[in-house]
Amino acid sequence: MTVRQEVAHRPAPTATAPAAVELDGVTKAFGAVQAVREVTLRIEPGQVYGVLGPNGAGKTTLLRILLGLVRTDSGTVNVLGRAPGTPETLRDIGALIESPAFVPHLSGRTNLRVLARARGVADAEVARVLRVVDMQDAADRRVNGYSLGMRQRLGVAAAMLGEPSLLILDEPTNGLDPDGMASMRSLIRDLGGRVTVLLSSHLLGEVQEVCDRVVVLDKGAVVAEDSVSALLGAAGSRTVAVWAHPMDVAGDLLRSNGAWTDAVRAGGGDDPHWRLELDPGGVPELVRALVEGGVEVHEIRRERRSLEQVFFALTDNSSGSTGSGT
Numbered sequence: 258m259t260v261r262q263e264v265a266h267r268p269a270p271t272a273t274a275p276a277a278v279e280l281d282g283v284t285k286a287f288g289a290v291q292a293v294r295e296v297t298l299r300i301e302p303g304q305v306y307g308v309l310g311p312n313g314a315g316k317t318t319l320l321r322i323l324l325g326l327v328r329t330d331s332g333t334v335n336v337l338g339r340a341p342g343t344p345e346t347l348r349d350i351g352a353l354i355e356s357p358a359f360v361p362h363l364s365g366r367t368n369l370r371v372l373a374r375a376r377g378v379a380d381a382e383v384a385r386v387l388r389v390v391d392m393q394d395a396a397d398r399r400v401n402g403y404s405l406g407m408r409q410r411l412g413v414a415a416a417m418l419g420e421p422s423l424l425i426l427d428e429p430t431n432g433l434d435p436d437g438m439a440s441m442r443s444l445i446r447d448l449g450g451r452v453t454v455l456l457s458s459h460l461l462g463e464v465q466e467v468c469d470r471v472v473v474l475d476k477g478a479v480v481a482e483d484s485v486s487a488l489l490g491a492a493g494s495r496t497v498a499v500w501a502h503p504m505d506v507a508g509d510l511l512r513s514n515g516a517w518t519d520a521v522r523a524g525g526g527d528d529p530h531w532r533l534e535l536d537p538g539g540v541p542e543l544v545r546a547l548v549e550g551g552v553e554v555h556e557i558r559r560e561r562r563s564l565e566q567v568f569f570a571l572t573d574n575s576s577g578s579t580g581s582g583t
């Protein structure tokens with residue numbers, strides 16, 4: 258059974274459903290450190306929502322605020338239509354913050370049973386969440402023999418006990434190998450749509466692949482909040498690649514025009530083309546100039562920027578503290 262089928266009995270959120278998370282002007286300082294500054298955002302039910310930012314940007318503080326673990330200085334916080342941190346609110350939230358703690362000499366299944374009982378969740382839930390994270394086969398082995406990836410999956414299973422409608426995952430692929438990352442990504446993607454998933458990550462490739470929407474924080478403040486596709490589109494690159502024949506004639510024409518003197522030859526011998534900076538409105542003029550100069554234009558393609566490039570441009574952080582995740 259797929260994750261989709263496992264959670265299918267939960268009705269899909271409707272357009273009129275209240276926000277899963279709503280923050281308005283939220284601010285938090287630790288002494289002189291302004292960890293969160295005037296953050297306003299809304300997360301719709303069923304979204305897979307990413308919180309991105311360089312080290313110290315305020316990601317963990319934000320997640321802790323949602324769990325009621327940190328009290329804000331000002332602003333309003335609404336989680337699943339309620340105040341954060343109350344027993345009713347927490348009952349409907351599953352969280353995986355840092356590495357999950359399990360009793361090492363007990364099996365995965367027994368660990369989940371202990372947690373289920375402590376939370377007043379029916380035993381049958383254990384089998385369900387094990388199926389969702391595809392851990393049935395390893396469920397009766399001791400946790401101390403699990404790989405890191407298996408522990409993380411068990412952590413997600415634990416967070417899902419009792420069918421919370423909001424899952425908060427802090428760096429869910431932290432320390433996983435590429436296989437573990439891929440299966441965690443597909444698990445998160447499958448959960449989206451039915452459950453609201455809020456995840457923080459340094460791994461931009463991961464966020465680009467799994468999230469519907471992201472907020473980018475820098476020094477506690479929101480520097481962007483949008484769908485991943487809009488962020489990539491809005492920050493669209495000015496760089497275009499031009500395939501034309503003959504190449505040399507095209508190059509002479511480009512370089513003789515004051516607007517395109519930055520054109521450089523790229524692609525090596527196999528795939529020669531010209532690369533240059535060009536605004537979208539400049540394409541017709543470029544094509545006209547080439548064709549009038551006797552050049553055949555085979556293709557013009559605008560380069561897509563990766564979320565990583567957008568992120569660095571937004572946060573002015575090119576120190577490499579954030580990996581590409583791929």
Ligand SMILES: Nc1ncnc2c1ncn2[C@@H]1O[C@H](COP(=O)(O)OP(=O)(O)OP(=O)(O)O)[C@@H](O)[C@H]1O
Nearest residue numbers: 287290291292310311312313314315316317318319
């Ligand atoms: N309990 C605390 N006491 C004092 N300062 C804190 C506390 N918690 C966080 N901070 C500070 O607030 C700022 C934001 O920290 P936070 O952990 O939220 O960032 P982050 O984006 O999660 O960073 P990282 O990616 O490194 O985990 C940092 O400057 C941090 O040192």
